[in-house]
Amino acid sequence: MNNHPSIVLIIGNSRLHWALFIDKTLYSTGDTFHLPESIIQQLAQNPTLDNWLTAISLPTNLSIIPDYPIPLILASVVPSQTALWQIYPHLHIITLEDVPLQGMYPTLGIDRALAVWGAGKLLGFPTLVIDAGTALTFTGADDNQCLVGGAILPGLGLQLASLGQKTGQLPLLETSLMTSLPPRFAMNTSEAIQSGVIYTLLSGIKDFIEAWWQLFPNSQIVMTGGDSNLLKSYLQQQFPDIAERLIVDNHLIFQGVGNIVIS
């Protein structure tokens, strides 16, 4: 094969994560919100690269845009969203069976399996992935490329949203407005929420990392997901020794896909 494009779509609970592959090479990436059904129908009826690039605004400077139907490779942790794409004519849905990781349990999220596989292939096993998305997940694999397990908790945005939405007096804070660490003992509501959420999250992340290093002292640790840059910068301020050994890679899951599915 040469110069054959495919679109990869990872459906998360907040956003869609896109990649354009040319053969096995990751060519460009982007994120969008969940798309309206009308756009999905248009793409299904006219699945050319030109249409794809317009619909999801992926950057390219390809000299030749092929006009044949483009395969869509999809991995999703949102079944209602997966259902919308079933009408696409050249669809490959990635399942756990496509991931060569050993010892997976049947309900493991495909995003976690792909990310930890991608991390191991890119940086070596053992490896621990911290995915700071809607949920924040830890997913580890050992030297035998076998799942060790992990943990799931509400992510930064979800913690803030739950306080904003499930209380009578607390404002809904946006992560996009956060930059530096808040005062630990805060004297206003916004900073008090930030302090509570951020310092407990950072301590929790540190504790999981240290527990992982007790098991696998030389393991790489990779952080990915929408809040990874923000959390890395907070960790640099709060726990610089830990942050120094932490790699941020926002394309981890695509590394996993490129490695196993695209032939």
Ligand SMILES: Nc1ncnc2c1ncn2[C@@H]1O[C@H](COP(=O)(O)OP(=O)(O)O)[C@@H](O)[C@H]1O
């Ligand atoms: N441009 C953006 N739009 C929306 N969320 C963003 C953006 N940039 C960073 N985020 C953060 O990304 C988090 C969601 O992470 P993401 O990896 O997109 O989730 P998922 O994979 O679960 O859909 C949110 O908590 C939010 O704080």
Ligand SMILES: CC(C)(COP(=O)(O)O)[C@@H](O)C(=O)NCCC(=O)O
């Ligand atoms: C934990 C998750 C909700 C994370 O999803 P995300 O935050 O990336 O949208 C997803 O990986 C999932 O639904 N997992 C299934 C349960 C499990 O992994 O054990």
Ligand SMILES: [K+]
């Ligand atoms: K994710």
